[in-house]
Amino acid sequence: xxxxxxxxxxxxxxxxxxxxxxxxxxxxxxxxxxxxxxxxxxxxxxxxxxxxxxxxxxxxxxxxxxxxxxxxxxxxxxxxxxxxxxxxxxxxxxxxxxxxxxxxxxxxxxxxxxxxxxxxxxxxxxxxxxxxxxxxxxxxxxxxxxxxxxxxxxxxxxxxxxxxxxxxxxxxxxxxxxxxxxxxxxxxxxxxxxxxxxxxxxxxxxxxxxxxxxxxxxxxxxxxxxxxxxxxxxxxxx
Amino acid sequence: xxxxxxxxxxxxxxxxxxxxxxxxxxxxxxxxxxxxxxxxxxxxxxxxxxxxxxxxxxxxxxxxxxxxxxxxxxxxxxxxxxxxxxxxxxxxxxxxxxxxxxxxxxxxxxxxxxxxxxxxxxxxxxxxxxxxxxxxxxxxxxxxxxxxxxxxxxxxxxxxxxxxxxxxxxxxxxxxxxxxxxxxxxxxxxxxxxxxxxxxxxxx
Numbered sequence: 001x002x003x004x005x006x007x008x009x010x011x012x013x014x015x016x017x018x019x020x021x022x023x024x025x026x027x028x029x030x031x032x033x034x035x036x037x038x039x040x041x042x043x044x045x046x047x048x049x050x051x052x053x054x055x056x057x058x059x060x061x062x063x064x065x066x067x068x069x070x071x072x073x074x075x076x077x078x079x080x081x082x083x084x085x086x087x088x089x090x091x092x093x094x095x096x097x098x099x100x101x102x103x104x105x106x107x108x109x110x111x112x113x114x115x116x117x118x119x120x121x122x123x124x125x126x127x128x129x130x131x132x133x134x135x136x137x138x139x140x141x142x143x144x145x146x147x148x149x150x151x152x153x154x155x156x157x158x159x160x161x162x163x164x165x166x167x168x169x170x171x172x173x174x175x176x177x178x179x180x181x182x183x184x185x186x187x188x189x190x191x192x193x194x195x196x197x198x199x200x201x202x203x204x205x206x207x208x209x210x211x212x213x214x215x216x217x218x219x220x221x222x223x224x225x226x227x228x229x230x231x232x233x234x235x236x237x238x
Numbered sequence: 239x240x241x242x243x244x245x246x247x248x249x250x251x252x253x254x255x256x257x258x259x260x261x262x263x264x265x266x267x268x269x270x271x272x273x274x275x276x277x278x279x280x281x282x283x284x285x286x287x288x289x290x291x292x293x294x295x296x297x298x299x300x301x302x303x304x305x306x307x308x309x310x311x312x313x314x315x316x317x318x319x320x321x322x323x324x325x326x327x328x329x330x331x332x333x334x335x336x337x338x339x340x341x342x343x344x345x346x347x348x349x350x351x352x353x354x355x356x357x358x359x360x361x362x363x364x365x366x367x368x369x370x371x372x373x374x375x376x377x378x379x380x381x382x383x384x385x386x387x388x389x390x391x392x393x394x395x396x397x398x399x400x401x402x403x404x405x406x407x408x409x410x411x412x413x414x415x416x417x418x419x420x421x422x423x424x425x426x427x428x429x430x431x432x433x434x435x436x437x438x439x440x441x442x
Contacts, residue, residue, distance in 0.1 A: 001439055005243065038322075040263065042243060047250040050263035050322050076250065076265065084247045092243060097439065099425025100275045212272045216387055219277035229277055229357065236272045 003040065003092045008085055009064070014152040018118055019082055020056060020068045023093060030061045032102035033125035034207065034235075037067060037095035041077055051077040054121040054235075055096065058128035068152070070118040101207065101235045105129065109231070110200040111139040114188065114218050116174075116210025117150060119237055123207060124153055127160065127167070136166045140196045140204070144188050144214060146175035168199065188214065190221050203227060209235040258316065258326045261433035267323035272387045275421070279357035279386075279407050286391055288375070290338060292413035293348035298341060302391065306377070308333045313374055315397035317404070318433040330395055332376035335368040339411070348413035352420065353394055353405040361405050361420035362429065363396055365413065372398065375408055400431040400438070 010022030035055055042048045057066040071082045085091075103111070103126045111130070113123040120143060130139060145151045151171070161169045172184035172192060184192060197204070206227060208218045215236045222232050257266060283302045290298040300308075312331050318324045344365060351368060353361050367373065373396040377384055384390035389406025396403045402422050423429050428437040 001441065041245040041248045041250070043248050043250045044244050046242070048263065049248075049250055049265060052321055080245075080248055086246075089246050090243070091245065097426070100421075212387065216272075216278060220280075223277045229279075232277050234274060234276055236274065 001094055001097075003094045005090050006093045008087055008089045008091060011085070011087060014068060015150055017071045017150075018068060018152050019071075020066050021081060021085065022064060022066050023091065025063045025065065025093070028061050028063045029065070029096060031055055031059050031065070031096035032104060033059045033129040034102040034122045034233075035096035035098045036122070037065065037093050038097060039067070039077060039081075040092040040094070041080055042092070049076045049080075052097065055125050056121050056128075057125065058132040059125065060129075060132065068118065068121045068124075101209070101233050103129065103205070103207065105133045105135040107205055108137060110137055110202055110204040112142070112196055112200060112204035112206040112222075113139065114142045114193070114196075114206065114208045114210075116144040116188070116214040117146065117237075118152065119210030119214075119235070120152060122209055122235060124157075126207065127157075131160060131164070136164065138166045138200055139168070140200055141167070141169045142188065142192060142196050143169070143171045144174050144210065145171060147173060148178045150175075168196075170196065188218055190225070193218065193221050194225055197222075197225060197227070203231065206232045207235075208232065210237060212236040260316075260324045260326075261318055262436050264318055264322055264324040264433065267319075267325055270325065270388065271319065271321070271323055273319065273321060273402075274387070274406065275359070276357065279355075281356045281391060281407065283391060288338075288392070288408065289410040290342040290413070291410060292352075293345045293415055294339075294413050295343035295345060296341065298338070305333070305375075305392070308337055310377075311374070313376070313395070313397075315395065317395070317397055317401050319401040320427065320431070320438050324433075329380055330374070330376040331378035331381075332374040332392070332395065334371045335373045335375065335394070335411075336371050338375065339365075339369065339413075342411075342413070344413045347415040350414045350417045352412040352414055352418060353403075353408060354410035354412060355405050356407040356409045359405060359407070359421050361403050362418055362423060363399065363403055364417070364430070367399065368394075368396060372396070398432070400428075400433050402427065403431055
């Protein structure tokens with residue numbers, strides 16, 4: 001695996017803190033949803049900074065990939081991408097990377113995707129791939145979002161859910177819920193997790209991504225609820 | 239020679255003059271990120287066991303109480319995660335693998351070690367990389383019992399290799415004649431993992 005010089009060809013704002021970056025690669029790559037790419041920034045004096053970001057776009061053999069990047073406080077790479085990167089600029093990318101937190105379309109188990117904040121990004125790659133392949137295993141997406149303003153990909157997910165009877169989306173607002181909101185509030189609870197399990201037709205393959213405390217709680221609770229450890233795949237942010 | 243690529247507009251934050259040198263591509267983390275592929279296993283101390291097996295003259299089995307009776311030392315080491323963060327001068331307390339493997343006495347054919355963990359995780363290291371106090375089994379971090387998400391009750395720490403080699407929830411040390419791959423090594427990660435040589439992924 002070598003560094004590729006990719007051109008930034010699109011920037012889309014998702015939320016106040018999150019933007020998606022579309023890159024054109026010199027060579028097509030094949031990747032699985034859930035994998036990530038490394039990005040390397042290099043200064044003229046040789047100083048370099050590297051980070052890994054989840055691929056957000058659907059998996060196919062492609063020369064175009066989208067990385068969705070959350071702007072972190074004092075984030076050296078995320079700050080540069082959000083504030084300095086311009087369409088037409090070139091970036092060194094390497095990947096795809098990661099072989100466990102990945103979904104393969106021949107997996108027949110229902111999918112239980114559980115995410116917090118920008119932990120939604122790799123789950124979105126799974127859903128977009130599932131959508132593209134029309135591999136419609138039943139899927140349940142349970143999200144914890146701080147508020148509606150933090151809810152990335154909201155329109156696309158609402159649309160996906162409307163058009164796909166095998167997909168169910170459930171959100172809980174952990175901070176400020178919209179005024180008219182009658183749904184779930186607070187953090188993801190055992191009750192919410194159990195509800196999703198009960199609605200799926202068989203024990204699902206679970207993908208959990210988000211802040212460490214959330215992932216620890218969710219993964220442990222899923223095991224306590226009877227999901228086999230090998231069916232719970234996790235990725236923790238910070 | 240080809241001119242190295244420079245990212246337009248990127249100067250970096252400039253090296254902090256007090257920052258210890260880090261391996262290429264690494265940055266200092268101020269928190270302690272958690273990376274695990276699945277749920278954190280819960281191992282009651284009453285049921286915890288450490289086994290040493292394989293190509294050894296004396297296979298060993300320690301209970302938690304027996305493990306705590308081994309001579310422990312404080313270790314202050316730099317750690318480097320393949321996901322790009324490093325932490326310098328992290329304070330641990332634990333038992334040198336030299337102490338444990340010395341008691342088991344590896345046979346001459348034993349050249350590699352597979353670390354087997356509660357929860358099913360595995361990772362491989364050359365035996366020479368964990369002898370002579372180069373690696374230890376930690377049970378305390380920053381003066382407190384090691385928390386489960388960081389590998390408690392006890393984890394291996396091999397500070398000179400990428401941190402996925404520092405197996406959490408250690409259960410069994412298997413001395414082997416031939417090298418075999420562990421969990422991450424079987425899905426693309428480097429078989430050895432020297433951060434100073436940036437051996438993150440196995441090249442195709």
